[in-house]
Amino acid sequence: MASALNDTEVRLGHGSGGAMMKRLIDNLFLEEFGDEAALPGDDAGVVPLGAGRIAMSTDSFVVTPQFFPGGNIGRVAVCGTVNDVATSGAQVAYLSCGFILEEGYPIDRLRQIATTMAKTASEAGVKIITGDTKVVERGKADGVFINTAGVGLVPPGVDLSGTHCRPGDVVLLSGTLGDHGIAIVSQREGLSFSTTVESDAAPLNRMISSVLAAAPHARCFRDPTRGGLASTLNEFAEASGVDILVREADVPVRDQVRGACDMLGYDVFQVANEGKIVAVVPADEADAALAAMRADRYGADAAIIGEVQAPSIEGGHTVRLETPFGSRRILDMLVGEQLPRIC
Amino acid sequence: MASALNDTEVRLGHGSGGAMMKRLIDNLFLEEFGDEAALPGDDAGVVPLGAGRIAMSTDSFVVTPQFFPGGNIGRVAVCGTVNDVATSGAQVAYLSCGFILEEGYPIDRLRQIATTMAKTASEAGVKIITGDTKVVERGKADGVFINTAGVGLVPPGVDLSGTHCRPGDVVLLSGTLGDHGIAIVSQREGLSFSTTVESDAAPLNRMISSVLAAAPHARCFRDPTRGGLASTLNEFAEASGVDILVREADVPVRDQVRGACDMLGYDVFQVANEGKIVAVVPADEADAALAAMRADRYGADAAIIGEVQAPSIEGGHTVRLETPFGSRRILDMLVGEQLPRIC
Numbered sequence: 001m002a003s004a005l006n007d008t009e010v011r012l013g014h015g016s017g018g019a020m021m022k023r024l025i026d027n028l029f030l031e032e033f034g035d036e037a038a039l040p041g042d043d044a045g046v047v048p049l050g051a052g053r054i055a056m057s058t059d060s061f062v063v064t065p066q067f068f069p070g071g072n073i074g075r076v077a078v079c080g081t082v083n084d085v086a087t088s089g090a091q092v093a094y095l096s097c098g099f100i101l102e103e104g105y106p107i108d109r110l111r112q113i114a115t116t117m118a119k120t121a122s123e124a125g126v127k128i129i130t131g132d133t134k135v136v137e138r139g140k141a142d143g144v145f146i147n148t149a150g151v152g153l154v155p156p157g158v159d160l161s162g163t164h165c166r167p168g169d170v171v172l173l174s175g176t177l178g179d180h181g182i183a184i185v186s187q188r189e190g191l192s193f194s195t196t197v198e199s200d201a202a203p204l205n206r207m208i209s210s211v212l213a214a215a216p217h218a219r220c221f222r223d224p225t226r227g228g229l230a231s232t233l234n235e236f237a238e239a240s241g242v243d244i245l246v247r248e249a250d251v252p253v254r255d256q257v258r259g260a261c262d263m264l265g266y267d268v269f270q271v272a273n274e275g276k277i278v279a280v281v282p283a284d285e286a287d288a289a290l291a292a293m294r295a296d297r298y299g300a301d302a303a304i305i306g307e308v309q310a311p312s313i314e315g316g317h318t319v320r321l322e323t324p325f326g327s328r329r330i331l332d333m334l335v336g337e338q339l340p341r342i343c
Numbered sequence: 344m345a346s347a348l349n350d351t352e353v354r355l356g357h358g359s360g361g362a363m364m365k366r367l368i369d370n371l372f373l374e375e376f377g378d379e380a381a382l383p384g385d386d387a388g389v390v391p392l393g394a395g396r397i398a399m400s401t402d403s404f405v406v407t408p409q410f411f412p413g414g415n416i417g418r419v420a421v422c423g424t425v426n427d428v429a430t431s432g433a434q435v436a437y438l439s440c441g442f443i444l445e446e447g448y449p450i451d452r453l454r455q456i457a458t459t460m461a462k463t464a465s466e467a468g469v470k471i472i473t474g475d476t477k478v479v480e481r482g483k484a485d486g487v488f489i490n491t492a493g494v495g496l497v498p499p500g501v502d503l504s505g506t507h508c509r510p511g512d513v514v515l516l517s518g519t520l521g522d523h524g525i526a527i528v529s530q531r532e533g534l535s536f537s538t539t540v541e542s543d544a545a546p547l548n549r550m551i552s553s554v555l556a557a558a559p560h561a562r563c564f565r566d567p568t569r570g571g572l573a574s575t576l577n578e579f580a581e582a583s584g585v586d587i588l589v590r591e592a593d594v595p596v597r598d599q600v601r602g603a604c605d606m607l608g609y610d611v612f613q614v615a616n617e618g619k620i621v622a623v624v625p626a627d628e629a630d631a632a633l634a635a636m637r638a639d640r641y642g643a644d645a646a647i648i649g650e651v652q653a654p655s656i657e658g659g660h661t662v663r664l665e666t667p668f669g670s671r672r673i674l675d676m677l678v679g680e681q682l683p684r685i686c
Binding site: 012013015016017018019022042043044045046048049050051052054056057058059060061062084085087088090094096098099100129132134135137139140142145147149151154160162220222223225226227228272333334336337338340 | 354355358360363364365385387388390397398400401428430433441442475477482485497503566568570677683
């Protein structure tokens with residue numbers, strides 16, 4: 001049997017491929033993620049999957065700080081990839097998980113992160129079936145970076161893409177905007193509000209499945225993470241060659257988030273979210289899609305926020321925001337970097 | 344259309360989720376990896392795959408330096424994961440690819456790495472179908488870290504595992520030991536030999552398929568990377584509850600690698616390889632397996648190096664090396680770290 005993990009800090013030997021690494025894997029990662037596919041200790045997890053098309057996605061997570069109100073890097077690492085795979089309409093099934101650790105990182109924090117990942121994977125109904133651990137010297141990374149990749153089977157007939165938006169389609173948002181970004185920046189900068197803003201990080205694969213069942217002709221889903229809602233809508237508009245109009249008054253934003261954005265000079269439409277989904281559906285399926293979102297535990301504040309329009313300029317693809325006063329402004333994609341290392 | 348990528352260095356905005364990141368993806372990654380599955384710009388690649396069992400594996404790569412004789416981090420990043428998936432007997436089909444970049448990393452080096460990844464993936468017959476880019480501030484990473492995850496379909500009836508070794512089985516090694524580790528340390532320490540030692544990094548999925556066709560009852564394959572051959576054989580011995588005997592005289596090692604190990608005090612059995620495979624096969628399939636290895640472009644120096652034996656101690660699992668003088672020593676798993684950041 002593997003000997004106990006007595007170290008309190010990550011050491012270079014934990015990435016060696018030898019006995020120390022085996023102790024870390026056996027006593028920490030396998031204890032948290034333990035799955036029959038991973039248990040023989042082989043280099044690849046082998047698991048059943050039906051025939052057809054698979055969806056695959058990956059994200060590396062470098063968020064700082066690693067612990068923040070509403071979660072930690074482990075929750076974001078599972079949710080981010082689960083949500084990316086789910087936006088294809090796939091039934092997300094399996095995750096891989098690669099850690100890059102900085103020498104000296106506290107083992108108890110690493111365990112908390114792994115525990116959170118296991119819980120979040122369980123909540124999402126996905127299994128972590130294979131992993132990797134690398135360790136770099138002090139000063140060559142920043143605590144812990146996590147990569148996850150995910151795969152799932154796309155049901156027959158499902159064909160979702162940002163290229164599928166059509167004039168007349170309706171744009172839905174599954175909840176309040178900007179919570180994750182403001183939670184991170186508040187923690188980082190030591191800001192305090194009357195109420196703590198918590199990260200919204202959440203697995204949305206079940207919500208997407210419900211919406212797809214309710215709105216079978218849905219065009220596309222996307223989680224507005226880095227770059228926020230503005231980037232997501234501009235991506236859709238460009239990919240489909242359409243304009244999109246968003247009514248600002250219909251976009252749910254918490255008061256504290258709005259206040260923090262005003263104070264910090266952020267545009268809430270460009271702030272990252274980790275537990276929200278944007279959906280574009282045909283107009284005659286919009287009410288059903290909205291009801292499905294609202295029925296989900298993470299969708300209580302879902303709203304119809306805008307519509308797809310024919311391009312106002314030949315070959316153009318403009319996203320506009322209609323303010324509560326009726327004026328319109330262009331909602332641009334973020335240029336440069338507003339808030340680094342948000343996920 | 345996307346505007347040109349005029350930057351010469353990675354900037355924080357290249358990881359923003361906004362317009363700068365889109366420029367980097369469109370002008371560098373999609374140009375190199377461009378695939379119909381990735382082209383619509385959606386968050387997940389959607390690709391066909393047959394029914395049955397999939398194998399999935401992941402590795403993060405932090406090798407330093409990033410460029411070395413015989414390759415760069417990009418070649419290792421593709422080969423490492425292709426080989427890990429292939430050891431399950433799967434037909435490796437798809438890779439994901441996640442970059443963590445340090446602000447200031449030269450764009451032309453990043454492009455060289457991406458070009459190498461694309462070429463290596465093409466050589467292996469696999470497609471990079473989805474990716475991610477994160478950027479961290481100067482001093483918070485070390486140039487470039489790459490994660491790849493891979494998936495493939497395991498043919499019906501194939502069941503390879505380190506737990507399957509049986510007394511009487513034969514151990515094969517597909518070529519010379521230690522080339523990758525010595526290439527890296529030579530580059531890092533500025534050592535020079537009469538002939539340059541090149542990294543052996545290579546995709547071995549075709550070789551494994553050939554060996555499996557020639558030796559259909561093969562027990563297991565593994566690429567002896569971190570921890571070297573010693574770790575791989577100890578993992579097999581422990582997983583199967585067997586002893587393994589290796590005949591040192593039969594293990595191919597280049598003269599320069601042997602010399603470098605002597606000079607540096609390394610045990611060549613613990614030095615990392617990135618283009619070698621260890622196979623355990625039943626004795627009556629060993630010659631066929633060896634012939635299949637040698638027929639592969641990366642297997643010219645393949646050899647039968649040892650055999651699986653019943654445990655000499657009840658419940659034990661000892662790996663022994665028989666020296667050319669007939670004495671035997673225990674071949675232990677590496678403890679701690681010999682040579683950090685080899686892959």
